[in-house]
Amino acid sequence: MHVPFTSDEALVEEAREGARLAFETLIQPLISPAYRLALVMVRDPSQAEDCVQEAALRAWRARAQLRGGAEGLRPWFLAIVANECRNWLRGRWIRVLRRDLPPLATESGPTEDRLVQSEDLRRALRALRPEERAALLLRYGLGLEVEAVAAALGVRQGAARSRIHRALRRLRPHLVVKEVDDGR
Amino acid sequence: MMGDELQRLRAALLEEAPAPDAALEARILANRGEPAARWPRTAAVAAAVLAATLVVGLLAAGHRLPVSGAGKEAVPGPGVPAQARPIATPVPTPPVPQEDLAAAHLENVAQLVQPFHVMADSGGQTVELIGVYSDAVRTVFLVHGLPGGGPTSFSVSDQQGFINASTSGGPAGASDGFFSLDAPLHAGPDGNAQATLDLQQYPRGASGPISPTAHWTLQATVRVGGGRALTVPGPATVGGWTWELTAIETPNAIEVVAIVHGATVDQVSGPRQRPLTLAGPEGADAPVLSEGASVTVPKQQLNVTTAKTTRVQAIWLRGADGTYRLTINTPTGQQMIPITVG
Numbered sequence: 001m002h003v004p005f006t007s008d009e010a011l012v013e014e015a016r017e018g019a020r021l022a023f024e025t026l027i028q029p030l031i032s033p034a035y036r037l038a039l040v041m042v043r044d045p046s047q048a049e050d051c052v053q054e055a056a057l058r059a060w061r062a063r064a065q066l067r068g069g070a071e072g073l074r075p076w077f078l079a080i081v082a083n084e085c086r087n088w089l090r091g092r093w094i095r096v097l098r099r100d101l102p103p104l105a106t107e108s109g110p111t112e113d114r115l116v117q118s119e120d121l122r123r124a125l126r127a128l129r130p131e132e133r134a135a136l137l138l139r140y141g142l143g144l145e146v147e148a149v150a151a152a153l154g155v156r157q158g159a160a161r162s163r164i165h166r167a168l169r170r171l172r173p174h175l176v177v178k179e180v181d182d183g184r
Numbered sequence: 185m186m187g188d189e190l191q192r193l194r195a196a197l198l199e200e201a202p203a204p205d206a207a208l209e210a211r212i213l214a215n216r217g218e219p220a221a222r223w224p225r226t227a228a229v230a231a232a233v234l235a236a237t238l239v240v241g242l243l244a245a246g247h248r249l250p251v252s253g254a255g256k257e258a259v260p261g262p263g264v265p266a267q268a269r270p271i272a273t274p275v276p277t278p279p280v281p282q283e284d285l286a287a288a289h290l291e292n293v294a295q296l297v298q299p300f301h302v303m304a305d306s307g308g309q310t311v312e313l314i315g316v317y318s319d320a321v322r323t324v325f326l327v328h329g330l331p332g333g334g335p336t337s338f339s340v341s342d343q344q345g346f347i348n349a350s351t352s353g354g355p356a357g358a359s360d361g362f363f364s365l366d367a368p369l370h371a372g373p374d375g376n377a378q379a380t381l382d383l384q385q386y387p388r389g390a391s392g393p394i395s396p397t398a399h400w401t402l403q404a405t406v407r408v409g410g411g412r413a414l415t416v417p418g419p420a421t422v423g424g425w426t427w428e429l430t431a432i433e434t435p436n437a438i439e440v441v442a443i444v445h446g447a448t449v450d451q452v453s454g455p456r457q458r459p460l461t462l463a464g465p466e467g468a469d470a471p472v473l474s475e476g477a478s479v480t481v482p483k484q485q486l487n488v489t490t491a492k493t494t495r496v497q498a499i500w501l502r503g504a505d506g507t508y509r510l511t512i513n514t515p516t517g518q519q520m521i522p523i524t525v526g
Contacts, residue, residue: 021335021386024213031209036201045483049208056212121196133200140190141197175189 012073016066023063026073027056033074033142034081037152040137041085041130051088055081075144075151082134082152089130121174132167139164198450202491205483280315281357284326288362289473289501290317293436297326300404307398313381314360316404319434320411321499322473323347323365325381327402330361336385337396338363343378344370350476350497366474366499371408379406409434414523416440416510423447423514431510433502433525437473438462440510442496443480452494452514453477459513460498462523465506473499 014022031052038048038055059080066076125133131153138149150160168175280299285291302313315326323340330336340347340363349367356362369377380403384396414431421427425446432439440460444452452459459477462470475498481490505526512519 019387025335028209028213031212032203035204035208036198040197040201045486049204049211052208053212118192118196118199121192122200125196125200133197136193137197137201140194141201171193175193 012066015063018063020060023060027059027077030074030077031056034078036141037078037081037134037137038085040133040141041082042088043126043130047088048085051084052081055084058084075148078138078152079154082154085130085134121171124171124174128167128170132163132170135160135163136167195451198448199488202486203449203479205479205486207483280326281360284315284356284360284362287354287356287360288317288324288326288364289471290324290436292502293317293319296409296435298407302402302404304400304402306400307385307396309385309398309400311383311400311402313402313404316379316406317409317436318369318377318379318406319409319436320368320432321366321434321437321439323367323369323379323406325363325379325402326356326360327363327381327383328357328360330359331385331398332359336361336383338384339382340365340369341380341382342369343372350474352474364473366497368411369406369408375408376405377408379404411439414438414525416523417521420512420519420521422512422519423517425452425514427512429510429521431523436502437499438470438502438508438523438525439497439499442512444494444496446492447494447514448491449477449479449494452496457513457515459496461511461513462498462500463509463511464503465508466504467509470500470503470508473501475499 011022011026015026034052034055035048038051039045042048042051055077059077062080066073125136128136135149135153138144138152139146144152146157146160146164149164150157153160153163155163280294280297282291282294285294285297290297296319297315297317299315300313303310304312309329309331311327311329313325314328317324317326325338325340336353338351338353340351347365347367347369349365351363351365353361353363363381363383369379371377380401383398383400383402385398387397411432411434414433416429416431419426419428425444428443428445430441440462442460444459453476458475460475464470475496477494477496479486479491480493480495502525506524508523508525510521510523512521
């Protein structure tokens with residue numbers, strides 16, 4: 001547990017100047033969301049961990065590029081993680097087929113219905129492209145604003161919004177969307 | 185988007201990408217100095233065990249530099265454990281400063297803080313262990329002479345080895361600091377533990393991979409204090425999940441641990457969601473010393489089923505004897521449980 005006795009802004013400045021402990025103090029709370037982003041993109045826990053590991057190393061090397069103070073750190077680091085995942089996905093020479101969960105029982109009451117719906121939704125999520133899953137996770141799983149989603153994905157806000165809409169449309173049979181998300 | 189659907193999407197996303205095990209942060213940060221490709225995962229796991237001990241307390245600037253002679257005598261180099269001079273039993277003086285007790289939330293057990301006079305030198309700095317508090321819930325070390333500036337990390341071990349538990353720390357008196365472990369020491373047959381507090385200080389503002397500028401090892405024989413199990417009801421269903429509770433009171437604190445069946449860490453806790461709250465006999469919230477939620481199995485055993493058992497731990501400062509009100513809070517339900525303390 002890190003005990004912050006100094007402001008995030010001061011830590012960011014120290015981290016940019018190369019203070020390792022300041023950097024770690026800032027990065028530590030981002031490890032969990034970074035891992036989730038990596039996992040939703042690469043869908044392999046070990047590989048996700050490696051991507052975050054590599055991203056942390058790259059972030060340390062690129063610390064001088066950190067802009068936007070403490071608030072900018074999160075999308076900046078997530079962008080590095082997403083890049084690392086993209087690189088891995090591009091570099092894969094074989095695609096691993098993953099075993100889905102066994103089908104649920106056909107007899108169903110209210111609880112079972114919810115489970116089946118939930119599992120259907122998860123299957124639909126798995127069928128999305130990694131970038132689409134990443135956009136949804138950042139927006140709805142981690143609660144980032146569209147602006148931060150765009151920064152993390154390295155695209156313009158409009159593109160991020162389109163990606164989110166497209167992903168939501170593709171989930172429609174399993175997710176009722178009553179209104180179009182406007183990024184708010 | 186409809187609220188329910190948003191919740192369903194969020195739940196599905198977080199189930200697809202569950203939170204990592206608690207040691208991931210330590211693994212990532214411990215390995216950051218080496219490229220992943222040159223750092224085998226097995227070594228990373230081993231490093232994580234060590235790194236998990238690392239708890240950084242950024243001690244406030246402004247601590248006065250210690251004692252005369254600093255930097256004049258031959259001292260161990262950076263990262264080299266210093267020679268410690270433990271004393272086997274507590275000594276009556278010097279008294280522990282009141283402000284140290286207040287910072288470490290030990291004012292209600294001042295008479296139970298065991299005074300020590302154990303010194304260690306490193307990096308031209310001398311620090312002194314001046315007191316230890318030990319009970320069945322927490323162990324707190326009070327240290328004098330900490331130089332200001334860089335962040336300080338610490339780990340605690342005893343005769344059974346490293347103690348893996350959550351920790352906290354911070355500045356206390358003028359150049360003092362407290363280092364708190366949310367776990368008890370292991371008592372030997374004589375009721376004592378051979379405690380070791382390992383402190384490392386790092387330079388502030390250094391660039392590149394760094395080594396500690398000072399590394400102090402402070403050892404002491406500590407009387408291990410106890411606690412008393414509190415009576416709590418059997419498993420309760422709250423919010424659709426089953427909560428198994430255990431509770432302990434000590435002279436200093438009240439700890440409640442809940443094993444929650446059916447809920448993931450994210451479902452149980454969140455930024456504005458405190459799963460357990462405790463109100464004292466007069467109705468005021470008891471001050472929180474520590475709280476957290478975690479999975480109950482190592483990462484290698486995490487799957488859809490095991491991720492749905494969560495351990496919630498909370499430690500509060502103990503107040504007067506009486507009937508306390510423990511409340512289990514979930515997004516869809518709440519239950520109050522009376523607990524008799526004292």
